[in-house]
Amino acid sequence: MDSFLADAREFVPILLQGVWLTILITVGSLVVSTALGLVWAMMRVSGVRALSFFAATFINVIRGIPIIVQLFYIYFVLPDFGLSLSAVQAGVLGLGLAYSAYQAENFRAAIEAIDKGQVEAARTIGMGWGLTMRRVLLPQAFRTALPPFGNVMIMMLKDSSQASTITVAELALQGKLIASATFKNTSVFTLVALMYLTLSLPLILIVRHFEKRAGRR
Amino acid sequence: MIELDDVRKSFGALPVLKGITARVEKGEVVCVIGPSGSGKSTVLRCINGLESYDSGTIRVNGRRVDRSDRSIRAVRVQVSMVFQRFNLFPHRTALENVIEGPIYVKGEDRKEATERGRALLARVGLAGKETAHPPQLSGGQQQRVAIARALAMRPRVLLFDEPTSALDPERVAEVLRVMRALAEEGRTMLVVTHEMAFARDVAHRVVFLHEGRIEEDGPPEQVFSAPRSDRFRQFLARGE
Numbered sequence: 001m002d003s004f005l006a007d008a009r010e011f012v013p014i015l016l017q018g019v020w021l022t023i024l025i026t027v028g029s030l031v032v033s034t035a036l037g038l039v040w041a042m043m044r045v046s047g048v049r050a051l052s053f054f055a056a057t058f059i060n061v062i063r064g065i066p067i068i069v070q071l072f073y074i075y076f077v078l079p080d081f082g083l084s085l086s087a088v089q090a091g092v093l094g095l096g097l098a099y100s101a102y103q104a105e106n107f108r109a110a111i112e113a114i115d116k117g118q119v120e121a122a123r124t125i126g127m128g129w130g131l132t133m134r135r136v137l138l139p140q141a142f143r144t145a146l147p148p149f150g151n152v153m154i155m156m157l158k159d160s161s162q163a164s165t166i167t168v169a170e171l172a173l174q175g176k177l178i179a180s181a182t183f184k185n186t187s188v189f190t191l192v193a194l195m196y197l198t199l200s201l202p203l204i205l206i207v208r209h210f211e212k213r214a215g216r217r
Numbered sequence: 218m219i220e221l222d223d224v225r226k227s228f229g230a231l232p233v234l235k236g237i238t239a240r241v242e243k244g245e246v247v248c249v250i251g252p253s254g255s256g257k258s259t260v261l262r263c264i265n266g267l268e269s270y271d272s273g274t275i276r277v278n279g280r281r282v283d284r285s286d287r288s289i290r291a292v293r294v295q296v297s298m299v300f301q302r303f304n305l306f307p308h309r310t311a312l313e314n315v316i317e318g319p320i321y322v323k324g325e326d327r328k329e330a331t332e333r334g335r336a337l338l339a340r341v342g343l344a345g346k347e348t349a350h351p352p353q354l355s356g357g358q359q360q361r362v363a364i365a366r367a368l369a370m371r372p373r374v375l376l377f378d379e380p381t382s383a384l385d386p387e388r389v390a391e392v393l394r395v396m397r398a399l400a401e402e403g404r405t406m407l408v409v410t411h412e413m414a415f416a417r418d419v420a421h422r423v424v425f426l427h428e429g430r431i432e433e434d435g436p437p438e439q440v441f442s443a444p445r446s447d448r449f450r451q452f453l454a455r456g457e
Contacts, residue, residue: 117304120267125318126294139308
């Protein structure tokens with residue numbers, strides 16, 4: 001135990017640098033995936049065939065390819081086509097794209113769960129598509145979508161470790177580097193696990209709060 | 218105000234409207250009655266473009282109703298609708314439901330719209346309920362909020378699609394009372410209903426629809442006391 005505490009004192013500052021990158025990747029890709037997910041979901045429910053088809057195809061392609069392969073593609077293949085991104089940018093973009101597919105399906109389900117009478121009521125007071133979406137459907141859909149959205153946040157936090165495969169020195173990679181340099185596997189990976197858990201806990205509490213609120217309706 | 222000329226519509230192979238020709242004049246209250254499946258709600262929904270129709274013409278204030286055209290929004294602003302299931306926006310308060318259209322569709326000043334919204338809620342007997350959300354209100358109260366929401370658009374015509382059919386019996390009267398008051402102030406109303414007493418007392422004209430056709434059209438005293446069609450006689454006998 002004493003040696004663990006000594007190790008902790010030594011390694012935590014280094015690991016915290018990784019934590020910073022983990023948070024950066026998670027928040028960045030959360031923003032990207034939410035925005036893109038909303039776009040795909042809107043296209044899916046737009047009623048315009050071409051848009052819906054395009055979004056559905058994109059979603060299925062993304063869902064059918066492992067995140068790690070998507071990251072490799074963005075980081076190692078895109079430069080061949082003249083688009084070079086930094087490792088962090090590629091990580092944010094890759095995880096953002098990958099998760100946008102799940103977010104889209106979540107948002108779409110929430111929108112489609114709303115009673116058809118809502119759209120009719122909006123139409124009868126003269127609202128067009130955009131206004132109906134913004135004032136009537138999305139505010140209601142967000143409430144339904146919140147609990148699964150919280151779960152996506154937790155999954156994204158953990159999946160941000162996949163960015164280590166394209167050299168982003170986030171928490172997991174930082175841990176691996178220290179462990180292989182010091183051979184103190186137990187201390188290092190216990191610390192890494194504890195740090196992920198510490199980051200997840202607030203998210204888990206938020207999800208629980210969302211679910212309670214949703215259950216009350 | 219509303220003109221229907223040989224309006225026909227099918228759902229797939231099933232014809233629901235088989236040539237409806239009718240007029241609603243300004244200030245007239247017309248009740249549409251008929252068995253379920255007779256097409257009465259469909260007529261209403263065609264008038265404000267919630268449904269398309271296959272042939273014939275519908276005009277509101279001289280403007281052709283075409284669901285696929287942008288002009289439909291202008292029609293809808295003039296023609297407010299009250300639904301069987303209220304369809305209030307559950308995430309907004311009673312007052313917000315009422316002022317939503319005036320502010321976001323018509324671009325009215327928020328302060329004025331709010332003032333009018335409060336007055337409208339008071340008119341339907343819901344002063345003090347401004348901040349209640351729809352789930353906190355009874356069915357009758359929700360329907361009265363829906364009527365206030367419809368009125369807030371300053372419509373030229375009010376459409377009611379079985380406004381009391383989803384209500385508990387003891388809540389029906391409070392909604393009918395509000396509708397009666399609206400009729401008395403000379404509003405143009407087209408009401409699909411099963412409330413025969415309302416049709417008899419309030420309507421200027423009663424239209425009986427059966428299997429997509431108008432079987433009877435006339436003032437209530439004439440239609441109810443001397444019905445011309447056998448089907449209407451049967452319908453009345455079964456209902457009362």
